[in-house]
Amino acid sequence: MFYEDKMNNMRPETMGAEPIENAVLAMAYVPMQKFGALYNNEDALCAGTLFADLDKPFCGKGVK
Numbered sequence: 122m123f124y125e126d127k128m129n130n131m132r133p134e135t136m137g138a139e140p141i142e143n144a145v146l147a148m149a150y151v152p153m154q155k156f157g158a159l160y161n162n163e164d165a166l167c168a169g170t171l172f173a174d175l176d177k178p179f180c181g182k183g184v185k
Contacts, residue, residue, distance in 0.1 A: 158173040165171045 154174075159165075159171055160168055160173050160176075168176045170176055
């Protein structure tokens with residue numbers, strides 16, 4: 122019973138939300154990239170990108 126009540130409260134018509142068909146799901150902003158420094162072939166293979174400006178460290182956590 123509790124689960125059914127919870128599910129009924131999550132329905133769009135009970136929350137006052139628009140149906141998903143009318144919703145804007147996402148909007149992206151992608152700034153123009155400037156052509157910058159390039160790696161040589163060997164460094165590019167190691168880094169996984171030819172573009173040095175795109176070689177960012179992965180720390181495995183959120184940005185601080």
